[in-house]
Amino acid sequence: MKKYLVIGNPIEHSLSPKLHSYWIKKNNIDAIYEKEKLDENDLENLILKVKDKIIHGINVTVPFKKTVIPYMDKLTIESEDTQSVNTIYLENDKIVGHNTDIEGFERSIKDIKLETINKKVLILGAGGVVPSIIFSLEKMKVSEIIISNRTKSKAESLKDLFRNLKIVNWGEVPNFDIIINATSLGLKKEDDMNLNFSSVGKNKFFYDVIYNPKETNFLKMGKELGHKTENGKLMFVYQAHLAFNIWHKVKPEINDDVLKLLDI
Numbered sequence: 250m251k252k253y254l255v256i257g258n259p260i261e262h263s264l265s266p267k268l269h270s271y272w273i274k275k276n277n278i279d280a281i282y283e284k285e286k287l288d289e290n291d292l293e294n295l296i297l298k299v300k301d302k303i304i305h306g307i308n309v310t311v312p313f314k315k316t317v318i319p320y321m322d323k324l325t326i327e328s329e330d331t332q333s334v335n336t337i338y339l340e341n342d343k344i345v346g347h348n349t350d351i352e353g354f355e356r357s358i359k360d361i362k363l364e365t366i367n368k369k370v371l372i373l374g375a376g377g378v379v380p381s382i383i384f385s386l387e388k389m390k391v392s393e394i395i396i397s398n399r400t401k402s403k404a405e406s407l408k409d410l411f412r413n414l415k416i417v418n419w420g421e422v423p424n425f426d427i428i429i430n431a432t433s434l435g436l437k438k439e440d441d442m443n444l445n446f447s448s449v450g451k452n453k454f455f456y457d458v459i460y461n462p463k464e465t466n467f468l469k470m471g472k473e474l475g476h477k478t479e480n481g482k483l484m485f486v487y488q489a490h491l492a493f494n495i496w497h498k499v500k501p502e503i504n505d506d507v508l509k510l511l512d513i
Contacts, residue, residue: 250279250280250281251278251279251280251281251305251306252280252281252282252283252303252304252305253269253280253281253282253283253304253305253306253307253308253496254282254283254284254285254295254304254306254307254308255282255283255284255285255307255308255309255310256284256285256286256287256292256295256307256308256309256310256313257284257286257287257309257310257311257312257313258286258287258288258311258312258313259286259311260284260285260286260310261286262461263284263310263461264460264461264485264511265282265284265308265310265489266282266283266284267510267511268485268486268489268507268510268511269282269489269493270282271507271510272493272499272501272507273497275501275502276497276499276501278497278499280305280497287313289313289316292313292316292317292320293320295307296317296320296321296337296344297320299337299338299339299344300339300342300344302339305338305339305496306336306337306338306492306495306496307336307337308335308336308337308489308492309334309335309336309337310335310377311376311377311433312376312377314333314334314335314376314377314378315332315333315334315376317334317337317346318332318334318346320344321334321337321344321345321346322343322344322345323340323343323344323345323346324345324346324347325345325346325347325348327347327348327349327351327352327384328346328347328348330384330410331348331350331351331380331381331383331384331410332380332410333348333350333377333378333380333381334346334347334348335347335348335349335350335378335381335488335492336348336349336488336491336492336495338495338496347492347495348381349487349488349489349491349492349495350378350381350382350484350488351381351384351385352385352487352488352491353484353485353486353487353488353489353490353491354378354381354382354385354484354487354488355385355388355389356483356484356487357479357481357483357484357486357487358385358389360483361479361483363427363454363479365386365389365390365391365427366389366390366391367390367391367392368391368392368426368427369391369392369393369395369424369425369426369427370386370391370393370394370395370425370426370427370428370429371395371396371397371422371423371425371427371428371429372394372395372396372397372428372429372431373397373398373428373429373430373431373432373434373442373444374396374398374430374431374432375396375398375400375403375404375406375407376398376403376431377431377458378431378458379396379407379431380407380410380411382429382431382458383407383410383411383414384411387411391427393415394411394413394414394415395414395415395416395417395423395425396414396415396416396417397416397417397418397419397420397421398419398432399419399432401416401418401419404416420443420444422444422445422446422448422449424449424450425449425453426453426454427453427454427456428446428449428453428454428455428456428471429456429457429458430442430455430456430457430458430459430465430467431458433459434465434466434467441466442466442467446470446471446474447474449474451475451476452476452477453471453476453477454476454477454478454479455467455468455470455471455472455476455477455478455479456478456479456480456481457478457479457480457481458481458484459480459481460480460481460482460484460485460511461511463480463482463512464478464480465480468480482508482511485511486503486507486508486511487503490503
């Protein structure tokens with residue numbers, strides 16, 4: 250039986266085991282998929298288990314998407330360009346770091362038919378999945394990407410990868426068409442961003458990469474102000490779908506049963 254894992258810290262909220270286990274069963278694959286909470290000093294030993302074929306694939310979530318890179322033998326172009334890894338596998342005895350977040354985000358935006366061309370996008374946060382989202386948005390021809398992060402220097406460091414970013418201080422709310430919450434604020438119901446969106450105008454789009462809980466305070470706020478909202482469930486499903494196909498050479502079905510499975 251092959252073993253697969255999702256690693257992160259925190260990891261309790263992850264529904265990856267639920268989704269992957271469902272697809273594994275549906276496709277009669279002899280495998281298990283579990284979650285594991287790690288500290289940074291546990292990473293090397295765990296990733297080496299991929300080389301030894303004790304573990305056959307790993308998904309990586311916050312805060313390790315960049316920290317795992319030194320332990321890779323090879324990065325795909327997607328991971329190289331974003332300096333972010335969310336899927337690990339063995340190919341020709343080399344540990345490969347890949348990024349399925351880029352295509353996962355892109356597919357989710359196309360699915361909800363959100364118009365991105367010439368739109369201004371404000372992203373809250375600078376870690377984890379943010380480089381992948383920026384990479385996708387640039388491909389989708391947005392006019393401007395603005396980053397706001399509680400630690401401004403972390404936002405500034407993204408300019409090493411993406412030169413055209415605009416950085417604003419946390420608390421500033423510039424004009425935008427689309428706003429994306431990519432911070433961990435929202436994993437707990439009591440989380441408060443201390444941001445005021447009451448004067449941003451009408452017909453904005455609020456997107457949260459968090460999918461558990463289903464509706465964060467950020468999305469509630471957007472909805473109460475009359476804007477369209479979307480959580481990160483579709484992005485999560487699509488990035489998982491791509492990883493599943495890499496590992497098992499199977500494209501599992503995405504249907505209503507799969508989407509309902511993740512409504513908790």
